[in-house]
Amino acid sequence: MLKPRPTLTRELVNLDGLWRFAIEDANVPRPWTGALETRLEAPVPSSYNDLYTDPEIRNHVGWVWYQRTVRVPRGWAGERVILRLDAATHEGKVYVDDVLVARHVGGYTPFEADITDHVSPGAEFRLTVGVSNELTSTTIPPGSISVTQDGRRQQTYLHDFYNYAGLARSVWLYSKPERHISDITIVTGVIGQTGVVDYSVAASHETTVRVRALDATGCEVATAEGSNGTLSIEAVTLWQPGAAYLYDLVVELLDGEEVIDSYTEPFGVRTVEVRGTQFLINGKPFYFTGFGKHEDTAVRGKGHDNAYLVHDFQLLEWAGANSFRTSHYPYAEEVLEFADRNGIVVVDETAAVGLNLGVQGGLTGIGPKPTFSPETFNHETQAAHAQHLRELIARDKNHPSVVMWSIANEPASNEEGAREYFEPLVQLARELDPTRPLTYAAVMFATFQNDKIADLFDVLSINRYYGWYVFTGDLATAEQYLEGDLRGWVQAFGKPIMMSEYGADTMPGQHSVWDMPWSEEYQQSYLDMNHRVFDRIEAFIGEHVWNFADFQTSNGIHRVDGNRKGVFTRDRKPKSAAHTLRARWTGLNGSKPSANETAIPDEETKTRPVPALEGAK
Structure with a gap:
């Protein structure tokens, strides 16, 4: 799908701004048939969750409604008139006056409707957009909905970031010729x-x-x-x-x-190529430095904001980062265009996060259900995942900054059924784009000894939290286990390996002369430990710290106003670790640090099982 652009033959009208807004009301079953009866207005683009003080809106599960009046330019006579939404999280329904013109499932990819037959050049029409935030076992990302004893609907989801919803990206009206x-x-x-x-x-x-x-x-x-x-x-x-x-x-x-x-x-x-254990861009070995990120800012939620876009890229440059992963969903197209223009490398990830019921079991203490089964994530989930892949690759295939597709984040790749689920998706991705390597981010439960899908991919991306969720505060032991773990992947699969997540929650202003978790000094020591290990492994091709900035999560006693693993605060102030990374990265320029192949002292570490996790990332 082509991004709308003004050209010699095409015109473009941006529909961003303040729209009328209301949550669904059983007394108004067809809100698109007239003017929304509401005093609320919502900015587009933005998530709606943090805009209002009413908890009923923030905690709402189901449909919300946006509405505005649009005038078609009178000069568009004889042209096709197209309405495009850059995203509606997680499902959208679009009405022109009383007519449903589009419906789309998937919260991070665009969709559009040809409304030529429903509007007239020079005339106005009523545009109503419904957006649902519901996640189920057959959506990407997945979730479930329950009903409390007092009748309230509650959304549960398996990803560790807040389920922001609404029209978080731009809405457009554009024209194109009949033959186009x-x-x-x-x-x-x-x-x-x-x-x-x-x-x-x-x-x-x-x-x-x-x-x-x-x-x-x-x-x-x-x-x-x-x-x-x-x-x-x-x-x-x-x-x-x-x-x-x-x-x-x-x-x-x-x-x-x-x-x-x-x-x-x-x-x-x-050009992009994986050769042996190297990742090559234009035939030269490339070493990834950077972050997993989120589209997340105060008040706006996941609403795209060009001011934050520019400032975030300035901070990437300041830190010496050359890349980032779009964890855990496709970002706004403006982000990729900016990366294209500024030479930042992107690992483009689908919204397939949470395909792992083992993580939920670890948090609740309840024995997990199998992740892949007819009753849990099944062929319908796989079909939704496949459609998301098609839409992601169709949208982003021409961006030079995108050098690799990430199929999923932390799936249960160690469980039975994982290969049957993922192998067709890998085949589909290669058919859609045979030019870019494929990866996925492996959860800590998945080891080089039990992972069932790693051989299908080109690059091994590993999420590990030794020294945080396991061996908390014991960086010496964490270092041994990390090195044994990573060397095991290299020896088992012979592929390039990178760290797609490593990090420690840190409260800005918390200080200690000891290795005290949550302190700024511990975050620095934690990163230094990881880097020592990375530099000793020849096949290692990159490091993406989790996370670029603090971000909002769902309620949980293991979170203090969100996830605090950011190197920057949510309002982009640097923690001490930002200076640690800058000192390391600014001299690398995409080259791997000098490798030191000294073996770890304890050879048994290579085969030790990964200790049980006590929490999620």
């Missing part, structure tokens, strides 16, 4: 000093297609005709981590010499 470009796919390669750009154009009607590549100055550097083909860019400037360079692919549909539709897609020329 519907999709573009770009795949790049390099032969010597020549950039090779394979392209494919899908159009609504069969007609002549002209394609032109423009450099950063707007000069034409290659051209071709046809809906499929290859462009050669001589003396190509590559898109590099930390040194972004973007070209524009201008695609035009022609009727004779007349341009009937035009669309411009930015792209970068670069």
Whole structure:
């Protein structure tokens, strides 16, 4: 699905702003049939949960309603009129006046509707959007809903971040010609000093297609005709981590010499490859430094905010980070576009977080149900997961910053049924995009001895919390177990390995001369311990700290106003650990630190079982 852009043949109207807002009301069964009777207004984009003081809204489980009036520009006569929502978390229903024009399940990918037959140029229409925050065993991410004794509906979910909901990204109205470009796919390669750009154009009607590549100055550097083909860019400037360079692919549909539709897609020329135990970008080994992040800020929740976008990337640069993972869902497209322009590398992750009932069992003390079964996560869950993969890859396939797809975070990859669940999804992802490596983030329950899916993937991404959830405050023992664990993965699978999560909750201002958990000094010591281990493992290709910034979670006695593992506070103030990372990362420039292959003293550590976890990450 092409992102709406204003072009020679297309116009764009942004519908962000204050909308009328109400939660569902049994006395108003069809709220889209008239004006919402409410005094509340909600900003779009934002999550609605933290906007109001009424706990009934914050704790609401079910549908909420947004509404506004929209005028179609009068100059759009003869054009197709399209309504697009960048996301509706987690399900959306869209009404134009009294007509349902779109319905979409999945809270982090866009959807749209052609409303040409329901509106008139120059006239107004009533736009009503329903959004549901409900999660079930057949949604991605999953959850469950229960009813209390007094009749209140409660949402339970298996991920450790707050279930923010609403219209957290932009809403658009745009025009396109009757005969139009519907999709573009770009795949790049390099032969010597020549950039090779394979392209494919899908159009609504069969007609002549002209394609032109423009450099950063707007000069034409290659051209071709046809809906499929290859462009050669001589003396190509590559898109590099930390040194972004973007070209524009201008695609035009022609009727004779007349341009009937035009669309411009930015792209970068670069290659990505896993070779042995190395991750290569443009043929050179790349070492990931950075974070798992969240779309999470005070008041806005998951609402996209360009001010935070710019500031967060400034902090990434200040810390010496060259990459991040979109944990645990696709981020707003503006984030990836900014990464494209700024040379930040992205591991793009699906919203498949929580496919692990073992974690729930560890928290509650109740024996867990099997994660993969007809009664738990089943073929319907798998189908929803597959659809999410299709939508993610369709949206993000042309971003040069995206170098790897992450299929899931912390699934029960150690349980029976995991391979049957994931193998078809891995095959689908490779069919959709054979050019990028695949990974998933392995939970601590999954070890090199019991994991059932690691061989299906290209890169091993490991989440480990030795020194926090296990061996809390005992970093010497944690170091032994961590090294034995990581070396076991390398020896078992022979693949590149990176740490996709490691971190310790830290209260800013808490200090100690000892290794006291929750203190700023302990967070620094914890990171130093991990880094010593990383530097001793030759196959190690990167480190993503959990987390970039503190973020909101659900209620729980193991959380103090959210997850405090951030290197920055929720309002982006640095903790001491931020300076520790900056000192380490600023000199690396994407290169691996010098490896020291000295074996750990206790050889038995390599086969010790992972101790039972007492909590979630």
